Amino acid sequence: MRKAYNITWIENLHIVQTAAKWKSKNLLTSEQEALVKTKFPEHFYRPGLFVKSGLFIFGLIGCSFFAGFLSIFVADMASENTFSVVSLIAAVAYFFFLEHLIKNNKLYHSGIDNALLYAGIGAAMTPVFLLFEGAGFAVYCMLALIILTVATLRYADLLTTLGCFLALFALVGDLMMKFPIGKALLPFALMILSAIVFSQVRLIRNIYYQECKMLLQGLCMVVFYLGGNYFIVREGNAMLNELHLPISPQIDFAPLFYLFTTAIPIGYIFFGLKKHDRLFLIIGLFCFGFSIYTYRHYFSPLTPAQELLVAGALLITIAASAIKYLHTPKFGLSDEQDGRRKLANLEAILVAQNLGQTPAEKGFEFGGGNFGGGGAGEVY
Amino acid sequence: MSTPAILKALTEKEIISEEQASIISSYETSKPFSLHWELRSILYLGILLFTSGAGIIIYENIDTIGHQVIIAIIAFLTAFCFYYTFKHSLPFSWSEVRNPNKFSDYVLLLECTLFLALEGYLQFQYKFFGSRYGLAIIIPTIIFFFSAYRFDHRGALSMAITGLASWLGLTIAPMSILAENDFGNERLLISAMILGSLLVLIGWLSEEKELKRHFSFTYFLLGGNLASIASLIGFFTKDYGIICFIVSICLSGFFIFRARKAQSLVFLLMGVVYGYLVLSYSVLRPLGDAAAIVGVYYVLLSSAGIIYFLLNFKKFLGIKK
Incomplete structure (x- = not known):
C-alpha cells in the first residue's frame, strides 16, 4: 500500500526529536543539534494541539455543510439511490481534497487531514452499507474492517486503527455468540485473539505505523485483561444469558478468573518496570485499580467512604515513600523529571475543576457526599 | 526507529564521531526508567480520594x-x-x-x-x-x-x-461555565463579563510587568472563557447586545493577536472560535428566514476561510518560528 505521508520526513522528524532529547542531556552540542536539523530536513505543518483541534473542528463543520450543499441539488428526488450517489460524490471530493492538502500544505496528522479522512470514510461507507442492507451484523463488521484497514495502511491514522480493532473484535464476538458453546468460551476467545494480535503487531518495525502499533498493543493488553477479569466475566455472563437477578450467579472456573484478575496486572507492572516499558506499566496500573474495584465489588467489608479514605491514605503513602526511596535511582528506576513540566498550566486548571470549589451558600448543607470543597463535590 | 539506527544515520552524515555514538548508546542502555509522572499522578489521586473520603466520613x-x-x-x-x-x-x-x-x-x-x-x-x-x-x-x-x-x-x-x-456567585471551572451559571440573571451576566475581562487584564499585566508571568496562562484561560461565554450569551439574548458584541470582539481580537507572543496557541483557538461565533451570528441574524439557505453557503465558505487562516496563521500574524 502506498503511504500518504512522506516517509523520509517522518524518519527525519524522529531523528531530530531524538537529537533534541540527547541535547537536553548534554550528549550533543548545540552545533551538532543544529547540524542534525539541516541534514535531516522535514517540512511538515505541525501546528500544535490547539490549532490542530481548531482545524479538526472547522474541518468537520466544513465537510458536513459540503454534504448539505450537495444535497440541496437533489432535494427534490430523494431516494436511496440519489443518497448513495451524493455520498459517493462527497467521498470522492473529500479524498481529493485530502490528498491535495497533504501534498501541497505538507500536512501530517494536522487536524484537517484527520477530519477529511473521517468524513471521506463515512461518506464512502454509506453506499456500501446501503448495498448490503439487512445482511447482518457480522457482514457490516467485515466491510468496516476491510475499508478501515485499507485507510489505516495508507494514512496510519489512530482513529481508523481503533476502528479496525473494534470491528475485528466485534466480528469475532458476534460469531462466537451464535453458538451456546461460543458464549461460554467467549472470554478465552477474546484473550487468545488479543494475544495473537499483540504478537503480530509487535513485529511491525516500520516507523510510519509506530503510533498505531502502540495503540494496538495497548488495546490488546486491555482486552486481554478484561477478558480474564472476574467482574467482567461474571456480570457479562449474567447479561448475555439474560439473567436479571439482583446478584449475578457465580461462574464456572471462578478460581481461574481470580488468578487472571490478580496475576495479569501484576505481571504487566512487573514487566513494565523490568523492561522499562511505559505502556505496560501504565496499563498495568489501571488494570490493578480495576482489580481492586472487582475485589471490593464482591467482598468489601467497608463502606464506600471508608474505602475512599483508606485507598487515598494508601496511595499517598505508597507514592510518597516511593518518591523518597527513589531519591537516588535504584534497580534502574528513578524519580528524575524528564524535561520541563509541559502541562503545568493545564494541571492548575484541573485543580480548579476538581478541588477548587469554595463553600458557596448551599455548600454548607453537606449534601450527600458533597463535603464543602472536600473534593467529592462535582455537583456544585 | 531504534537508537542504533539513528546513531548510524548520524555517524554516516559525520555529525557525531564513533566515540560519541558509543557514549550515547551506552547512556541509552543504562539510563534509569523515570517513574516521576506515574508517582505524581498516584499522589494527586491519593489526595483527591483521601479528602473526599474524610469529608464523607465526617458528614456521616x-x-x-x-x-x-x-x-x-x-x-x-x-x-x-x-x-x-x-x-x-x-x-x-x-x-x-x-x-x-x-x-x-x-x-x-x-x-x-x-x-x-x-x-x-x-x-x-x-x-x-x-x-x-x-x-x-x-x-x-x-x-x-x-x-x-x-x-x-x-x-x-x-x-x-x-x-x-x-x-460573585459564579462558577468559573472551564467545564461547568455553561452548565452551572444562570446567565439569564442580568446581574450575574454583567459581573461575569466584568470579572472575566478583569482577569484577562490582570493576566496581561502580569505578563507585561513580569510579575509572575507564568501565572498569566491561568488568568487568561479562566477569565477569558468566562468573559467570552458571558458576552456571547449577552449578545444573543439581551437588548444591550451591542456592548457584549464589542466586548466579545475585543477579547477575540486580543487573543488572536496575542498569539504572536504566546508559546501556547490555545488562545488563538479560543479567539478564533468565539470570534467566529459572534461574527456569524451578527451576519446571519438580520437575514431572518433567508438565513437557512444562505447559512449553508456561509458556513461552507467561512469554515473553509477559517481553515485557510489556521493553515497560514503564522504568515498572517507575522510569527517567525
Whole structure:
C-alpha cells in the first residue's frame, strides 16, 4: 500500500526529536543539534494541539455543510439511490481534497487531514452499507474492517486503527455468540485473539505505523485483561444469558478468573518496570485499580467512604515513600523529571475543576457526599 | 526507529564521531526508567480520594465523633501542612520559583482543600460566619491568593480565582461555565463579563510587568472563557447586545493577536472560535428566514476561510518560528 505521508520526513522528524532529547542531556552540542536539523530536513505543518483541534473542528463543520450543499441539488428526488450517489460524490471530493492538502500544505496528522479522512470514510461507507442492507451484523463488521484497514495502511491514522480493532473484535464476538458453546468460551476467545494480535503487531518495525502499533498493543493488553477479569466475566455472563437477578450467579472456573484478575496486572507492572516499558506499566496500573474495584465489588467489608479514605491514605503513602526511596535511582528506576513540566498550566486548571470549589451558600448543607470543597463535590 | 539506527544515520552524515555514538548508546542502555509522572499522578489521586473520603466520613458521623475532636483534627492537619510548606519554601520572588522539595506542592494543595473543609465545618456546625456568606468565601480566597504568590503555586491560584468567582456567585471551572451559571440573571451576566475581562487584564499585566508571568496562562484561560461565554450569551439574548458584541470582539481580537507572543496557541483557538461565533451570528441574524439557505453557503465558505487562516496563521500574524 502506498503511504500518504512522506516517509523520509517522518524518519527525519524522529531523528531530530531524538537529537533534541540527547541535547537536553548534554550528549550533543548545540552545533551538532543544529547540524542534525539541516541534514535531516522535514517540512511538515505541525501546528500544535490547539490549532490542530481548531482545524479538526472547522474541518468537520466544513465537510458536513459540503454534504448539505450537495444535497440541496437533489432535494427534490430523494431516494436511496440519489443518497448513495451524493455520498459517493462527497467521498470522492473529500479524498481529493485530502490528498491535495497533504501534498501541497505538507500536512501530517494536522487536524484537517484527520477530519477529511473521517468524513471521506463515512461518506464512502454509506453506499456500501446501503448495498448490503439487512445482511447482518457480522457482514457490516467485515466491510468496516476491510475499508478501515485499507485507510489505516495508507494514512496510519489512530482513529481508523481503533476502528479496525473494534470491528475485528466485534466480528469475532458476534460469531462466537451464535453458538451456546461460543458464549461460554467467549472470554478465552477474546484473550487468545488479543494475544495473537499483540504478537503480530509487535513485529511491525516500520516507523510510519509506530503510533498505531502502540495503540494496538495497548488495546490488546486491555482486552486481554478484561477478558480474564472476574467482574467482567461474571456480570457479562449474567447479561448475555439474560439473567436479571439482583446478584449475578457465580461462574464456572471462578478460581481461574481470580488468578487472571490478580496475576495479569501484576505481571504487566512487573514487566513494565523490568523492561522499562511505559505502556505496560501504565496499563498495568489501571488494570490493578480495576482489580481492586472487582475485589471490593464482591467482598468489601467497608463502606464506600471508608474505602475512599483508606485507598487515598494508601496511595499517598505508597507514592510518597516511593518518591523518597527513589531519591537516588535504584534497580534502574528513578524519580528524575524528564524535561520541563509541559502541562503545568493545564494541571492548575484541573485543580480548579476538581478541588477548587469554595463553600458557596448551599455548600454548607453537606449534601450527600458533597463535603464543602472536600473534593467529592462535582455537583456544585 | 531504534537508537542504533539513528546513531548510524548520524555517524554516516559525520555529525557525531564513533566515540560519541558509543557514549550515547551506552547512556541509552543504562539510563534509569523515570517513574516521576506515574508517582505524581498516584499522589494527586491519593489526595483527591483521601479528602473526599474524610469529608464523607465526617458528614456521616457528625453526631457521634464529637465536633471539637473533628475540628481539632482538621485544624491540626491544616496547620501542619501550612507549617510544612512554610518550612520548605524558598524566598519570595516575582519570577518563577522552582522548589526542589518534592512534596511541598502537594502538601500545599492538601492544605488548601483541608482549609476549605475546616471552614465549611465551622460554618455548618457553629454558624461561625452567621449569614455573612461573602466573608466565608473571601477568607479562603485571600489565603489562596497569598499562597499562590508566596509559594508560587498555579493550583492554589486557580483555586483562588474560583473562590473569587464564587464570591460573585459564579462558577468559573472551564467545564461547568455553561452548565452551572444562570446567565439569564442580568446581574450575574454583567459581573461575569466584568470579572472575566478583569482577569484577562490582570493576566496581561502580569505578563507585561513580569510579575509572575507564568501565572498569566491561568488568568487568561479562566477569565477569558468566562468573559467570552458571558458576552456571547449577552449578545444573543439581551437588548444591550451591542456592548457584549464589542466586548466579545475585543477579547477575540486580543487573543488572536496575542498569539504572536504566546508559546501556547490555545488562545488563538479560543479567539478564533468565539470570534467566529459572534461574527456569524451578527451576519446571519438580520437575514431572518433567508438565513437557512444562505447559512449553508456561509458556513461552507467561512469554515473553509477559517481553515485557510489556521493553515497560514503564522504568515498572517507575522510569527517567525
